[in-house]
Amino acid sequence: xxxxxxxxxxxxxxxxxxxxxxxxxxxxxxxxxxxxxxxxxxxxxxxxxxxxxxxxxxxxxxxxxxxxxxxxxxxxxxxxxxxxxxxxxxxxxxxxxxxxxxxxxxxxxxxxxxxxxxxxxxxxxxxxxxxxxxxxxxxxxxxxxxxxxxxxxxxxxxxxxxxxxxxxxxxxxxxxxxxxxxxxxxxxxxxxxxxxxxxxxxxxxxxxxxxxxxxxxxxxxxxxxxxxxxxxxxxxxxxxxxxxxxxxxxxxxxxxxxxxxxxxxxxxxxxxxxxxxxxxxxxxxxxxxxxxxxxxxxxxxxxxxxxxxxxxxxxxxxxxxxx
Amino acid sequence: xxxxxxxxxxxxxxxxxxxxxxxxxxxxxxxxxxxxxxxxxxxxxxxxxxxxxxxxxxxxxxxxxxxxxxxxxxxxxxxxxxxxxxxxxxxxxxxxxxxxxxxxxxxxxxxxxxxxxxxxxxxxxxxxxxxxxxxxxxxxxxxxxxxxxxxxxxxxxxxxxxxxxxxxxxxxxxxxxxxxxxxxxxxxxxxxxxxxxxxxxxxxxxxxxxxxxxxxxxxxxxxxxxxxxxxxxxxxxxxxxxxxxxxxxxxxxxxxxxxxxxxxxxxxxxxxxxxxxxxxxxxxxxxxxxxxxxxxxxxxxxxxxxxxxxxxxxxxxxxxxxx
DNA sequence: TTGTAGGCGTTATCAA
DNA sequence: TTGATAACGCCTACAA
Numbered sequence: 001x002x003x004x005x006x007x008x009x010x011x012x013x014x015x016x017x018x019x020x021x022x023x024x025x026x027x028x029x030x031x032x033x034x035x036x037x038x039x040x041x042x043x044x045x046x047x048x049x050x051x052x053x054x055x056x057x058x059x060x061x062x063x064x065x066x067x068x069x070x071x072x073x074x075x076x077x078x079x080x081x082x083x084x085x086x087x088x089x090x091x092x093x094x095x096x097x098x099x100x101x102x103x104x105x106x107x108x109x110x111x112x113x114x115x116x117x118x119x120x121x122x123x124x125x126x127x128x129x130x131x132x133x134x135x136x137x138x139x140x141x142x143x144x145x146x147x148x149x150x151x152x153x154x155x156x157x158x159x160x161x162x163x164x165x166x167x168x169x170x171x172x173x174x175x176x177x178x179x180x181x182x183x184x185x186x187x188x189x190x191x192x193x194x195x196x197x198x199x200x201x202x203x204x205x206x207x208x209x210x211x212x213x214x215x216x217x218x219x220x221x222x223x224x225x226x227x228x229x230x231x232x233x234x235x236x237x238x239x240x241x242x243x244x245x246x247x248x249x250x251x252x253x254x255x256x257x258x259x260x261x262x263x264x265x266x267x268x269x270x271x272x273x274x275x276x277x278x279x280x281x282x283x284x285x286x287x288x289x290x291x292x293x294x295x296x297x298x299x300x301x302x303x304x305x306x307x308x309x310x311x312x313x314x315x316x317x318x319x320x321x322x323x
Numbered sequence: 324x325x326x327x328x329x330x331x332x333x334x335x336x337x338x339x340x341x342x343x344x345x346x347x348x349x350x351x352x353x354x355x356x357x358x359x360x361x362x363x364x365x366x367x368x369x370x371x372x373x374x375x376x377x378x379x380x381x382x383x384x385x386x387x388x389x390x391x392x393x394x395x396x397x398x399x400x401x402x403x404x405x406x407x408x409x410x411x412x413x414x415x416x417x418x419x420x421x422x423x424x425x426x427x428x429x430x431x432x433x434x435x436x437x438x439x440x441x442x443x444x445x446x447x448x449x450x451x452x453x454x455x456x457x458x459x460x461x462x463x464x465x466x467x468x469x470x471x472x473x474x475x476x477x478x479x480x481x482x483x484x485x486x487x488x489x490x491x492x493x494x495x496x497x498x499x500x501x502x503x504x505x506x507x508x509x510x511x512x513x514x515x516x517x518x519x520x521x522x523x524x525x526x527x528x529x530x531x532x533x534x535x536x537x538x539x540x541x542x543x544x545x546x547x548x549x550x551x552x553x554x555x556x557x558x559x560x561x562x563x564x565x566x567x568x569x570x571x572x573x574x575x576x577x578x579x580x581x582x583x584x585x586x587x588x589x590x591x592x593x594x595x596x597x598x599x600x601x602x603x604x605x606x607x608x609x610x611x612x613x614x615x616x617x618x619x620x621x622x623x624x625x626x627x628x629x630x631x632x633x634x635x636x637x638x639x640x641x642x643x644x645x646x
Numbered sequence: 647t648t649g650t651a652g653g654c655g656t657t658a659t660c661a662a
Numbered sequence: 663t664t665g666a667t668a669a670c671g672c673c674t675a676c677a678a
Contacts (some may be wrong), residue, residue, distance in 0.1 A: 001670095004672070014648065015673095016649060016673080019673060020647095020648085023673085045437075046429060046453075047671085048430060049429035049430060050372075050672095052672055053373035054655065055653085056672090057654080063416075069398050069401035069417070075391070076393050078419075092633075095417075096405065102414075103372075108372045108373075130369075240593060241470050243593070267484065270593070271593055272595065337664065338665090342656070346657085355663085370656080370660080374654070375655080378655085601661050615652085
């Protein structure tokens with residue numbers, strides 16, 4: 001392994017001169033710099049990240065934590081994160097699973113963005129307490145070293161309910177996510193508020209944000225079916241589960257059973273009829289999260305930010321008045 | 324930042340004793356170990372990865388390189404990689420983009436798995452030459468430090484062609500991937516061989532493995548449409564593009580136009596009619612790749628491995644004899 | 647402008 | 663069984 005010491009020897013200078021030259025310090029003549037660069041090239045020198053990190057106490061790497069690697073859901077979000085980070089001289093690594101949590105306390109990464117329900121609040125707070133900077137996307141946590149970028153769940157859920165309402169639906173189900181899910185709870189709260197305001201009796205079915213749980217919910221809804229029925233799935237994934245189930249029945253989506261989701265995942269566009277859903281820019285979400293993190297890293301104070309949502313109409317919801 | 328030095332001071336022992344105790348060496352009495360552990364706990368000691376890496380010259384981290392973070396395609400593969408790695412005491416990080424290539428030469432990771440067309444052969448060979456261990460999934464590269472885990476593209480493409488053939492199709496198109504794609508070229512080669520063997524004239528349309536290029540190909544095929552026409556898309560993504568296009572025409576998939584893909588992506592199951600395609604275990608692919616890499620890392624020699632494929636029939640291909 | 651030297655936190659060798 | 667000490671590769675006062 002060739003180090004700056006080897007370069008120094010070969011170039012006939014001291015190691016500090018080599019270090020300065022390599023780091024573009026103005027303390028060395030252009031002449032010696034060129035000589036040193038030439039030798040470095042010749043020796044195929046590559047800096048050692050561990051050594052530098054040990055000294056500088058930073059890695060210029062940000063970790064993004066995901067619950068699992070499945071699902072196309074995160075593609076755009078990661079892209080948004082990566083773009084911002086790269087542009088500011090940082091690298092992104094994507095991690096999943098308990099083992100990789102060690103990156104944070106062990107200083108393998110300078111900061112983290114968390115979208116991982118299996119990462120406990122307690123652990124996160126512990127790292128924040130150690131001085132690590134963290135941005136969370138899937139919970140609220142009050143600590144000076146933790147920032148959140150919210151999704152406007154309330155607005156989204158309200159939009160969805162309004163869409164059903166305006167299309168004449170009064171018999172409405174809501175399929176929720178896991179009890180521990182922040183997003184699910186936020187959305188559900190807005191649904192309940194809407195129901196109260198409109199004196200509506202919304203039937204709640206518990207799901208787990210997965211296709212399978214969507215199918216199960218569909219079965220339950222099918223058993224007590226009365227025309228016409230509308231369903232607000234608190235995420236698109238479960239809505240796809242409903243599609244799968246009703247495909248096997250004689251109920252037609254958008255006609256006998258009306259469905260709206262949340263997230264606007266890629267699939268929503270490709271299943272038919274097109275799933276009505278709530279959309280938001282995942283890329284912007286990621287970009288904003290990284291910007292916040294970088295600001296914290298440079299010692300600036302940050303406000304909590306919010307991502308706005310909009311309704312995507314779809315043929316999965318039919319109008320009752322037109323029939 | 325608390326180091327073993329602090330522990331040593333507080334516990335009234337030397338740093339080497341602390342190091343031994345922490346690493347479970349049998350060279351210290353159980354008594355002193357307990358004492359040291361207690362002090363470490365009290366001081367909230369966390370080992371410093373950079374320092375350890377500097378010394379041991381390994382990070383116990385493997386990098387997996389992807390062209391981009393989009394697409395649900397890689398979920399299972401990553402899961403397979405992660406499981407094997409974690410079980411052997413390694414961590415996985417997922418990377419994308421040129422910047423992160425530095426992890427390899429700078430020793431931030433111990434080895435890499437590459438499924439990233441933007442990573443040039445030349446660069447990969449350079450790192451291999453430096454002694455880095457690499458497993459490639461998207462090309463062939465001959466170097467003792469590089470191993471490949473092949474997909475059985477030839478078998479898959481042949482299966483697909485046979486399926487069309489057995490259903491009576493004789494007017495067949497093939498939509499290819501990018502010219503530089505190893506997988507595309509392998510599959511295409513098998514298609515041509517099949518064509519030759521059956522004295523068939525397969526029309527080739529160039530695609531880029533994306534939905535958009537699938538739509539473009541569909542347009543071209545539509546213009547010269549003669550019933551009945553079958554299309555082998557060299558990946559599912561493009562097949563979905565064809566679906567999108569033909570949805571806007573009066574040609575019905577599985578009846579007027581017959582489509583088979585390759586990869587069995589999640590979407591293939593959810594679009595209708597169900598896309599016929601070629602399936603293989605992405606999880607196994609990932610698992611095998613990591614096993615190979617770990618073997619190389621421990622100095623063992625490895626053979627190149629192969630992943631087998633199978634046909635998934637689908638209503639996207641109709642039988643000509645039944646009509 | 648360049649060189650000397652100390653230290654970042656570990657591991658590991660050698661003495662004691 | 664423990665301790666002193668020398669690396670690992672790099673950065674950066676401070677000296678020259």
